[in-house]
Amino acid sequence: MLDNLDFLRRFAAVAEHGTIHRAAEVVGISQPALTRSIKLLEEQVGAALFERRSRGVHLTPLGERVLAQARHLIRESQLAETEILSYREGEQGTFRISAAPVWMTAILPQVVAQLHRQFPSLAIQLEAANYSEALPKLANAECDAFFGGFQRIEALQSFLVRRPLFHSHLQILVRKGHPIFFHDGITPDHLLEYQWxxxxxxxxxxxxxxxxxxxxxxxxxxxAVQCDSMLTALELLRQGDYLALLPSSFLFSTYGDGLTAVHSGLDTIVFESGPIFRRSLLSNSAFTRLLELAENRAKVLGLLS
Structure with a gap:
């Protein structure tokens, strides 16, 4: 049913831009030709994919589901083309990676730099995201892989692979020399005396x-302070008498310099951390090398048990 990639690309363009006029310009075909493609696709699925409105078009509930599948098929086609080209011209193409802060700062920069020495034609797109933000992007083919903590374990689509590498621990981090250490035996009540x-x-x-x-x-x-940057949060901890519950993995890298964990009797929160990625990437030599380098980097940092 969804076997015409040209139709799927045109459909995705209309969904993204919201009008036939703009989508036709982007795709590079006439508006009547684009309209016919959408009509034929709707005939194939047996229902309308768009609601026509005065200012453009809007996806129907079925259209939303077809779009997710279309993006998946389009991305798989792109990866297959990249795989074929790699045999002739060497590994190339683009990896779109979302990553949690520990991975984005302490692991992936070194990994990507090493990867590029072996595969200089690769393009890498890195985006900061947590698990809840990345999972829908993986499902909708908006990214190829997520590296971070699995804040919950749930069933994944069959085209995704979860690979735990190490256990991440959430602990209360403070600067070394923080006044909380002046207490003779730190208890949860002492945590109320300082700003977070x-x-x-x-x-x-x-x-x-x-x-x-x-x-x-x-x-x-x-x-007392809210910030969207993990690097800023870590620097705040170094500069003031603050407390924050953060992954203790930072203590294994230079980003955790000057910081330490507080043991107050609260239970440590533990969850698995690693990559979730498109199954088809297992046949991509550059991506499998990326996985190897990521595991090696985690080992160097002392994160692997």
């Missing part, structure tokens, strides 16, 4: 800290 930093790209961190502290003390914590 919240890394807002993943509010779940502060929520987890709030729930844990409230369960032990009956009192709640709030964030």
């Amino acid at each position: 930093v919240s890394f807002q790209s993943d509010g779940a961190y502060l929520d987890a800290a709030r729930q844990a502290v409230q369960a032990r003390t009956g009192k709640s914590i709030t964030a």
